[in-house]
Amino acid sequence: MMGGDRYGSPLLIGTVDFVETPDSILAKFDELIADLSSDSARDKRQTREVEFEAKREAERNAEVAAELENELEAESESSRAKPAYKREITPAIETETEGNLEVKPAITRVTPASKSKSKGKSKKAPEDHRESVLAVTGLTKRFGDTTAVDGIDLTVKAGTIFGIVGPNGAGKTTTLSMITGLLRPDSGTVVVHGHDVWANPALAKSFMGVLPDRLRLFDRLTGGQLLYYAGVLRGLPKWAVRERMWQLATALGFDEALGRLVADYSAGMMKKITLAAALIHSPRLLVLDEPFESVDPVSVASIVDILAKYVEAGGTVVLSSHSMDLIQRMCDSVAIIVGGEVLASGTVDEVRGQGSLEEKFIELAGGVTVSGGLEWLHSFSD
């Protein structure tokens, strides 16, 4: 049917066809880009973002104040005061105004929080001081006779990436589930940004973005619907969810799949959309369980890039992975968990010492035990 001359320029045919039948999604995307590039729209967007963030912050502060009041009331009523807990709450409110206490040289930007907000450069004010955003003490979980997690203590400083590594079945997922409020611990406390996850879940959970491992998604929704759902459940207004949805999908490279059912996604795409759902409400702390499992290298690179920028802006990431190389490259601190206990923790350099992280990990996790018994494997059966 096709003329010979058309065979000569297949590239051109492709281009023409493409322009003639614009995909609805691509059209929408172009529209979005146009919207983004127009200055007035951008200004409007930014004012909206800033206003919205300010409102959210104010709401949260009110919540904190109310909580504090309750706390004080409870304190005056009962003789069993908890001064340590209270002291942790107080600086949390004053984050924006308080000067830095323990700035590490690594952070060079010491912009006051309020200023950076009005500039609208980043959504979150950079943390001037590296206070601990996540403090885990004595976390324990037993399933029947086995102790999955045995008194784990962890402290994660704001503006860092914290890696958790360990062999299969070491209790990483159990630990992260207890941190994110998905699994009730037998004992121990988890404090996120000054709020106990298990005493005050509403507030503590609002600071967290979560990517759990091996849990289903509402997979009869399309990708777009799922992200929208996640955003609205987190209390975002409609316009914010719509904008962020497209930006996240584009950044993570699944924007073309937003109209497909999540049930038809591949394993890597599911990871990416869960990550997007975790990011959508711009949380202070990201807890990611195996975020790179079955994700392609290009997407891993873009995820690492997104996380690096997020951390630079003051965000904090806790993640688990089996890729020692990646952990060594991207993390500031690392904890090695074996058999439900922390065997080593500290900055990556402290933990790995002279060798690589992988060598240290294998040494701690029990070492390589390939010795006798497999000789038959070296003579082939055919």
Added chain:
Amino acid sequence: MVAQLLGLKLRLLGNSFRRSPWQVFGLIVGLSYGLGAAFVATLGLVILRDVDANIARNIVVVAGSLVILGFLFVPLVFGADDTVDPRKFTLFGIPNSRLALGLAAAAFVGVPAVVMTVIGAAQIVTWSRNTEALLVAILSAIVLVITCMLSSRVMTTMATLLLATRRAREATGLIALLVLGALSPLIAIMVTVDWEKRGLPVLHKIADIVAFTPLGAVWAAPAYAAVGDTSAMFSTMAIAIGFVLVLWVVWRVLVAAMMVTPERESRGRTYRGLGWFSYLPATPVGAVAARSLSYWGRDARYRSALVIVPIVPAVMIGALTVAGMPLNNLLLLPVPVMCFFLAWSTVHNDVAFDNTAIWMHVSSNISGRADRAGRVVPPLLLGLLVILVGTPLSAWGYGSADIVPSLLGVSLCVLLAGLGLSSIISAGFPYPAVHPGDSPFAQPQSSASGASWVQGLSLLGVLVVTAPTVYFAVLGILYGGGWHVASLLLGIGTGVVALVGGILLGGRVFDARGPELLSFTERY
């Protein structure tokens, strides 16, 4: 090879007893049900020995054909779980013929094979009237068992091969339900046939035809031997054996095809926009409602519940008419019954339907109240639609407009109270449900304790809350006048209180037990 596969099947069967006590209990119930059916069939077949050969033939051929039909179509429709899928042996490099033989032999280890062997033996007794019939019956018994086992193997494999995609699986399930729904009037007609007078001739005609099809031939051969019709005996036996050969060839081809057919990938269609999400407010309640509405439209488990809604009252009316109830009174039933099924069938175990996806609600810490209220929206809308359309129709069929207020009262009360109670039950007492993506008819992967008492108790709860309204409605039918209006007011009152109370209480339970609910869904 055959011995190894037999051993594997035996071990699979044995291991099914090594699960939790409740699962073993379920298995034993299934087993005793099968053996009970076999016992009844055996008893019947033994009794038939003393019945006239022609009548015995009619009964055995018609009932027997239904049994073989079951072996052919049950796996296709219900997607039997195939523990020995030929594909699982692809990587062992076993020659196709040996694998086909081994897997077919392995099919003889299991409850269905035992039941069919018992029945086969029993029909030998039926036909032990003369030597020829006895010999033919023994041959028939062997052919029968092979036919049944090969049929179920072929159709199970066919199902996994053809219905590999999610969409195809869900579609067949729904089609089967619709066919079943369409059949229910047919069954009602069958029931109304005057069997005493015309039953035997009808049965005889059916048996005459079915005897020469692959379904009935194997049952008919010994019968013809017993009455001395040698040519019919030979031709039916030839049909029966021919069918086995055809099944074997198909099985052999299927196994070979399965070896080189990896599981099919489904190509999903693309949806535009946000669907229900764009029509509902961007609040937690709105989002949960939009999500629920999408699920009612897309998820086979909810859709099958929807399809059942109109079937149940139809079957009920059919059965009760046969039992001799006046039709115009029965026409009052469909609307309340449909409301009840909408409010109860999936909502009372909705959290278990979500499975582990419920983590999104737990980690975003949405209020239990919003979660409960959102889930109630789709059945509430559907129920109101049913009431709006169904009440005038019902009243028209009943023949009096006076009934409208009390019919409205009872329907609304059933709908609202059902939703309220379901809201509490789904947060407080979830029990294992079919996993997302599995066939709606599949058994939950583990049938734990409690499912039946939760269902029973919630049913009882709805009955108790609705009882006063129904009582007033009955008074209205008997004495007329103000009782109808009283029933309407009471129905709306108790319904609204039950719904609001259910959402509040259920919300509190959900708030307190969020992580525990997630752990529950993770276990099943």
